Amino acid sequence: MVPLFISVYVLIFISSNIIYVSGTCSDDSLYLIRSTTSNLVVDASFPTISLQHFDGYTPQLWQFKHSRPGVYFIINNSTGKALDVAEDNVTLLLSKVDENSVKQQWFVNSNGRILNVGVNKNLDVRGAGFTVNNPIIVHPNNGHVAQEFVVKEKRTCN
Structure with missing residues (x-):
């Protein structure tokens, strides 16, 4: 297993595309x-769903709700709606x-890729343009860094 990230209370491991959570976080973690x-x-x-500087507002915060083992709905905290293709x-x-x-269902892979189950494509920064307002799309896996993301906890778990 490879650690994805560590917080004070939570450690998430990914093995075979399955996320294992240990600690006291619930599905309500952001x-x-x-x-x-x-x-x-x-x-x-x-x-459009796009890249922005972090400002802490709720449109930038997401919940990962279990769908089935290793698969999640990614829910925007501001709207309560799911990331969809x-x-x-x-x-x-x-x-x-x-x-x-x-x-609306996603795998979070240990290589930083977030794969949509329905279309078998990764989250991708369109045109590899790493600037503010650049849209996020889904694109077939190409090994480019435009498809690498880190999922990081925002709120401390209780």
Whole structure:
């Protein structure tokens, strides 16, 4: 197993695409999704899901709700809606949680990739443009750093 991140109370390990959580966090813990290259965070406050400087506002905070072993719904804390893939199979949007929608279900891999179950594509910084307001999309795995993200806890667990 490879440690994904460590906080005061929680240690998350990933092995075979399954996230193991130890500690006292619940599904209500909040997380940032940060680009490993730019250190900008995934933000849902603009018309498109995009990269922004961290400011701590709720559109930048996400919950990871279990769907099944190793698979999660990624829920925006501001809207309560799930990160979803649009009909074009590229664009991201936020939708009402639909437990039957595989386009709302995600693997978080140990290599920093966040893979959508429904379209088998990774979160990706469009055009590898690591600047503020650059959209986040899904794209086939290409091994590029534009597909590497860190999921980091924002709020201390009780």
